[in-house]
Amino acid sequence: MDVQDYVAAIVFGALIGIAARAVLPGRQNIGVIPTVLIGMGAALAGTWASDRWNVHSDLHFTVTGRTFDWAVIGVQIGIAVVGVAIAALLVKAFSTDRVRD
Incomplete structure (x- = not known):
């Protein structure tokens, strides 16, 4: 793993953040910027975790000369889905826009 990775x-x-939001069922009341930031953090965490736990596959794809591993992408999306879900729950828990009964 080098800096370019x-x-x-x-x-x-x-x-990845946007994909995680699309995969997560239901409506999430978080904005696009937090979603993207969660995706970026998940990508870093997924890259680190995949490297540490040696999670790799033989299935790869190439974008502009960089090769990506599908297993690493899966780990990244999984972490992003959990991150978006936690963020959505926190926003809902601390929201002041609750409907009063």
Whole structure:
């Protein structure tokens, strides 16, 4: 893992955050910017975790000369889904826009 791998993970993380939000069922009351930031953090965490736990597959794809591993992408999306779900729960728990009965 070199610095370029982590930079690519941050850039790719924006897409991962949006994908995680699409995969998560129901409506999430968090904005686009927090979603993208969660995706970036998940991409970094997923890259680190995959490297530490040696999670890799033989299935790869290439974008502009950089090769990505599908197993690592799966770990990243999984972490992003959990992150978006936690953020949505926290926003709902601390929201002041509750309907009064």
